Amino acid sequence: MRLVERAAWGAPATSPAAYLPSARGVKVHYLGSAYSSRAHSLCDDYVRKIRAEHLANAKENYVDIAYNAVVCEHGYVYEGRGLHKRTGANGNAELNGRDYAVCALLGSSGFTEPPDAMLAGLRDAIEWFRANGAAGDWVGGHKDGYATACPGAPLYAWVKAGAPRPGGTGGGSDGEDQYTVRAGDTLSGIARRLDLDWRELAKVNGLSEPYTVYVGQELDLPESGGGTQAPPYPGRSAFVLGRRHQAVTDLDRQLVRLGFTRHHDGNGYQPGPLFTAYTRRNIADFQRSRPELSNDPDGYPGPVTWELAHTLRR
Ligand SMILES: [Zn+2]
Ligand SMILES: [Zn+2]
Structure with missing residues (x-):
């Protein structure tokens, strides 16, 4: 603590x-x-x-x-x-x-x-x-x-829900791409142990100075070149304005990673489960940036948007 x-x-x-x-x-x-x-x-x-x-x-x-x-x-x-x-x-x-x-x-x-x-x-x-x-x-x-x-x-x-420690139970389907912080860990120590670039590790997780990590925190690991796989597409019903879904948090993390965070409420764009008008506009920006998607930048992620958001390297 x-x-x-x-x-x-x-x-x-x-x-x-x-x-x-x-x-x-x-x-x-x-x-x-x-x-x-x-x-x-x-x-x-x-x-x-x-x-x-x-x-x-x-x-x-x-x-x-x-x-x-x-x-x-x-x-x-x-x-x-x-x-x-x-x-x-x-x-x-x-x-x-x-x-x-x-x-x-x-x-x-x-x-x-x-x-x-x-x-x-x-x-x-x-x-x-x-x-x-x-x-x-x-x-x-x-x-x-x-x-x-x-x-x-x-x-x-x-x-x-019982005030669970985050990362302890339930949730993500992408366990293999994550690391749960243990007592005594530092960001640079984790990066060294996993043979990763610590700046990349910080960037993927939206960390800035003082680069603090917490026991129980789940860090997303940077993708290591080709062969990256997206988690299964959760379906269009996961992305409804005003509704919450774990997949929205997941997609938000990719938007942050890729730098599509222009739209927000004035306090910066933060990953979260709620699908807001800002989420939709940032997704539309991403879609406009990709030739595969640019003819239908509606801000609602289909399977191709989902796949590309997870597999593209910045
Ligand atoms: Zn109170
Ligand atoms: Zn503080």
């Missing part, structure tokens, strides 16, 4: 919040406001801003940041009130005494799809409360037992 202790992000070392002997479990939250994806170097600032806003909230009369932990999109776990401290975030005194509260730096608009690194960080936080904070097995969302949209549909779906 990448824990950022209170003192490291600029809070007093110990929270003045009330003692919590044990908890039923952990409630997951999101910000519930607009948020944009940002470089990790700006995450500390944002956590400080949350604490300042909570301290300034006269109605709630908070003694500290309300959450026990905050997790950024890069998978770092910021110590909030921390272990054995009663949260202020769950809605009322009874709920605050029942469960810990962990908040994802995820918006209700802008940056709304939790990336795998964030899910791994949330999972780290949950396991931290269980192992060191006497939290029980229960895991839920803020909305469980309280009238709120928090933690938002994409994150709540993950919570209801």
